[in-house]
Amino acid sequence: MPSMAQNGRVTTDFKQSNQAHNSNAFARREEIRQQRESLPIASVKERLIEEVKKHDVLIIVGETGSGKTTQIPQFLFSAGFCREGKSVGITQPRRVAAVTVAKRVAEECGVELGQKVGYSIRFDDRTSGVTRIKYMTDGLLLREALLDPYLSRYSVVIVDEAHERTVHTDVLLGLLKNVQKKFPPLKLIIMSASLDARVFSEYFGGARAVHIQGRQHPVDILYTLYPEKDYVDAALVTIFQIHLEERHGDILVFLTGQEEIEAVERLVQERLRQLPESNRKLVTVPIFSSLPSEQQMRVFMPAPDGHRKVVLATNIAETSVTIPGIKFVIDPGFVKARSYDPAKGMESLIIIPTSKAQALQRSGRAGREGPGKCFRLYPESEFEKLEDSTKPEIKRCNLANVILQLKALGVDDIFGFDFIEKPSRAAIVKSLEHLFLLGALTDDCKLSDPVGHQMARLPLDPIYSKALILASQFNCLEEMLITVAMLSVDSVFYAPREKLDESRTAAKCFASPDGDHITLINVYRAAEDLLEKRKWVPHTERNEKIFKAKSEKIFKRWCKENFINGRSVRHARDIHSQIRGHVEQMGLRITSCGDDMLQFRRCLAASFFINAALKQPEGNYRAFGTGQVVQIHPSSVLFQSKVECVVFNEMVQTTNKYIRNVTRIEYMWLTELAPHYYTMQS
Numbered sequence: 001m002p003s004m005a006q007n008g009r010v011t012t013d014f015k016q017s018n019q020a021h022n023s024n025a026f027a028r029r030e031e032i033r034q035q036r037e038s039l040p041i042a043s044v045k046e047r048l049i050e051e052v053k054k055h056d057v058l059i060i061v062g063e064t065g066s067g068k069t070t071q072i073p074q075f076l077f078s079a080g081f082c083r084e085g086k087s088v089g090i091t092q093p094r095r096v097a098a099v100t101v102a103k104r105v106a107e108e109c110g111v112e113l114g115q116k117v118g119y120s121i122r123f124d125d126r127t128s129g130v131t132r133i134k135y136m137t138d139g140l141l142l143r144e145a146l147l148d149p150y151l152s153r154y155s156v157v158i159v160d161e162a163h164e165r166t167v168h169t170d171v172l173l174g175l176l177k178n179v180q181k182k183f184p185p186l187k188l189i190i191m192s193a194s195l196d197a198r199v200f201s202e203y204f205g206g207a208r209a210v211h212i213q214g215r216q217h218p219v220d221i222l223y224t225l226y227p228e229k230d231y232v233d234a235a236l237v238t239i240f241q242i243h244l245e246e247r248h249g250d251i252l253v254f255l256t257g258q259e260e261i262e263a264v265e266r267l268v269q270e271r272l273r274q275l276p277e278s279n280r281k282l283v284t285v286p287i288f289s290s291l292p293s294e295q296q297m298r299v300f301m302p303a304p305d306g307h308r309k310v311v312l313a314t315n316i317a318e319t320s321v322t323i324p325g326i327k328f329v330i331d332p333g334f335v336k337a338r339s340y341d342p343a344k345g346m347e348s349l350i351i352i353p354t355s356k357a358q359a360l361q362r363s364g365r366a367g368r369e370g371p372g373k374c375f376r377l378y379p380e381s382e383f384e385k386l387e388d389s390t391k392p393e394i395k396r397c398n399l400a401n402v403i404l405q406l407k408a409l410g411v412d413d414i415f416g417f418d419f420i421e422k423p424s425r426a427a428i429v430k431s432l433e434h435l436f437l438l439g440a441l442t443d444d445c446k447l448s449d450p451v452g453h454q455m456a457r458l459p460l461d462p463i464y465s466k467a468l469i470l471a472s473q474f475n476c477l478e479e480m481l482i483t484v485a486m487l488s489v490d491s492v493f494y495a496p497r498e499k500l501d502e503s504r505t506a507a508k509c510f511a512s513p514d515g516d517h518i519t520l521i522n523v524y525r526a527a528e529d530l531l532e533k534r535k536w537v538p539h540t541e542r543n544e545k546i547f548k549a550k551s552e553k554i555f556k557r558w559c560k561e562n563f564i565n566g567r568s569v570r571h572a573r574d575i576h577s578q579i580r581g582h583v584e585q586m587g588l589r590i591t592s593c594g595d596d597m598l599q600f601r602r603c604l605a606a607s608f609f610i611n612a613a614l615k616q617p618e619g620n621y622r623a624f625g626t627g628q629v630v631q632i633h634p635s636s637v638l639f640q641s642k643v644e645c646v647v648f649n650e651m652v653q654t655t656n657k658y659i660r661n662v663t664r665i666e667y668m669w670l671t672e673l674a675p676h677y678y679t680m681q682s
């Protein structure tokens, strides 16, 4: 059990969290009205509207949970900012936030989602011609700018959670600054939770900043006495320690990703079964970005009577999503972040310690409704060593995607673009080089026609967009669509620690000796068969319903037996149908290579040639582009195989450098299919 050192006073004065659950619609409306009125922002409504009227650029800073995201768009609507068919657009760095907030605001307005209030995120659009308050991801608004450079359908654009400094937010700010110079009627509001508004204000030439006072109750911070070897285990122990020793109040645990969250969910269930019946009143609710949207709202629902809720979240719950009822926060102190090495041109996801600012935001989540406690699963001395704030994403990611979009928007001089914080020259050069290798740019660094333009239209990583374009020439677009969809979701297989052998045996029945891409196709097609094969039933409405219910049940059982993550497969199906729509619109030929997997593998080689690796005498692989020594990840079907040459999609760094999603190819194909790269190398 992690031993906790107490820092600060012990609070005994718990306030009952107000989660009265009313089934009655009238009571629910009344409850919402009261909640809205009690938000700190409610008392400054008129003042805020005046400020927006007076200033074309306004910066609003306010404590998380004060009501910025849900209320300000409604204030603007009621003040007449949506006349003449114009809308208020609000960007969020995260999909989940856009979706959950839009649902909440639709409910507050008493309208159906997709009517007056809607959201739009990649692969999921819930808006219509009458939508006037539109929540969306920052990436999506950037895409809209491709079609409507002056964002003329908006009267106000709100860039929310600007302190997150995602690469899309940073680029969007640059773009909006430009648009506003040329198209002054567009109002711009920048909202942020952190207290440092100066950087935004200076960037917009000394723009006006207003601060909204929040309410924050005291939070006791507890640290462990010693560093924890296994933070997942420490989190688990702390959950049960709180559950068994503390009075009521929900728990929020910060984890790094879907797999970790799902593992903790299972472990909590297992430990609960070992407790006496009376102590089992604990429910877990996950929240992470790829969670299907119908499940996302569960975090906002109160736990059943007498139960305690444990929310297992990624850093989504730091600022983007405010969950009511939280009294205890467990913070292992880690976050999954993108990292980019421009010298090697390699982007990877790594788990790193949070910054001090993040740790403070996380602990603050415990004190929204009353005094709370935050359990940091590291010693206090470690806190002092954390970075003050998180490095903007633009400084630690591959810029190929962003550059492609900027070029499509007519910004040719990337070095001269007015970024709020400039990415390094080396990173820009490397990303331009990358796009050039993919054939997206001409010799004079303009978008190539048609490839570059087609790539910019697809809402995918450039390397995947290129793979789809090539696949239509290789007659395997059907296979590549599935592959790209499956590569766009979190891991499809799960391997619980306690059932490692069983899960590996199950995975073998999908495994292709050629590698992971074909294996993913096998899983996808098997799932599709289960969910759609309806040969044996005549088509009637009733049969359709029965079939759906039956196939859902069979699918669930199949997922369980095969250790397959049903959520990921469903998500992939969804993405598949959307990208299919895009490529159809672009007029690409969708055909299948049938059993000719050689053709498909050649297409993989032609697409992912930048990520190829050759076996070394001592058994490791050496990546061509970067010269790095890598190993095939244990989760790959080619782990411990003896194949000579491979292409891969991802590199992860733990104790070793691993490559994931790997397929066997012939070395000769590389010089044949990517001579511009491979003759250069030799």
Ligand code: CDP
Pocket: 039, 062, 063, 064, 065, 066, 067, 068, 069, 070, 071, 100, 101, 103, 104, 300, 319, 320, 322, 323, 324
């Ligand atoms: O943006 P900011 O952090 O200032 O606050 P907000 O997201 O507008 O949240 C205001 C209030 O709405 C909070 O008390 C949330 O608990 C509540 N809320 C909710 O109950 N359900 C949602 N889906 C979103 C917000």
Ligand code: MG
Pocket: 065, 068, 069, 070, 160, 319, 320
């Ligand atoms: Mg907010």
